[in-house]
Amino acid sequence: MCGRYGFGNPARLGTLPLGVTFPGLPARFNVAPSQAVPLVLHDRGERQGLMARWGLVPFWADDPAIGNRLANARGETVATKPSFRGAFKSRRGIMPADLFYEWQVLAGQKVKQPWCIRMADDRPFAMAALWERWVPKTQPDADPLLTCCLITTDPNSTMVPLHDRMPVILHEEDYAEWLDPATPPALAQRLIRPFDGPMRAYPVSTVVNTPRNEGETCAAPLTSFPSTRADTD
DNA sequence: CCAGACGTTGTT
DNA sequence: GTCTGG
DNA sequence: CCAGACGTTGTT
DNA sequence: GTCTGG
Secondary structure, eight states: OOOOEEESOHHHHTTSTTSOOOTTOOOEEEEOTTSEEEEEEEETTEEEEEEEEESOOOTTOSOGGGGGGOSEEETTTTTTOTTTHHHHHHOEEEEEESEEEEEEEOTTOSSEEEEEEEETTOOOEEEEEEEEEEOOTTOTTSOOEEEEEEEEEOOOTTTTTTOSOEEOEEOGGGHHHHHOTTSOHHHHHHTOSOOOSOEEEEEBOGGGGSTTOOSGGGGOBOTTSOOEEESOO
C-alpha cells in the first residue's frame, strides 16, 4: 500500500509534462489520507489541476466516510471492483509527487521501519490515480466533493526488500493515454505495472509515523542505516 | 422480488 | 450504480 | 499508512 | 480488537 507521500519541491511538479501547475502549493513531506492533494485530471475536454481529498468516495456512496478506507485501489482488480470500476473507465487521474513512504516489517520485530522512496535523480513523478465527484443525495445542489485514490501494483526491485506493494508510477510518454477518458480500459490496464526506472530508497525516523508531524525532518535520512539504489529495475 | 454491500493493508 | 445473497 | 479513540444523558 | 480521522 502507499499511505503516505510528499512533494518537497512543489514548484518542480510543474516541470512534469502535464500541462498544469499548482501555484502557491506549499511543500509537504507527510501527506496522509483525507488531506487535500494536487490532482491532474482530464474533464470536459481539458486538462485540469485541482486540489482533491485523498480517499475515493464513489458517486453512489451514502456516507463520504467510506473514503477513509479507499486511499488505495489494487491495480489487479480496479477494473471490476464496484467501488473503482466506474472511475477506472473514465475518471483516471494523476497525483504528482516527489517522494513516498513505505513501512518495512522486519522479521521478529514488532516495530516497523519507515523508508522514503524517490526517483534516483530526485525528479518528481506521476502516480496513477482515480477520481470522483461526490454530492450528498440529501443536498443535490451542494458543491461536489472531489476525491481521489492511488493505484497500487507489485513492487519493483527497489521496493521488494521493503514492501509487497508500491504505487503505480507512469512514464511521461503515457500521461496522455492514461488521462484520456476515451482510452479503452484494456489499454489503461497495460500501464498498471511496477515502475522500471531507477529509484532510491533510504530509511527515515519514526517522526513520519504521526500524521500531524510535517516538514523536511519527515524525509531526512537516518544516517545509521544503509540506503539502497537501483540504477535499473 | 428487496436488502445490503461495495475496500486495502497487514496479521492471524 | 450494480451485483450478490436471501 | 499510523495514531487515537472506543459512551450516554442532560445541560451550558 | 476495530474503527475513525489525519
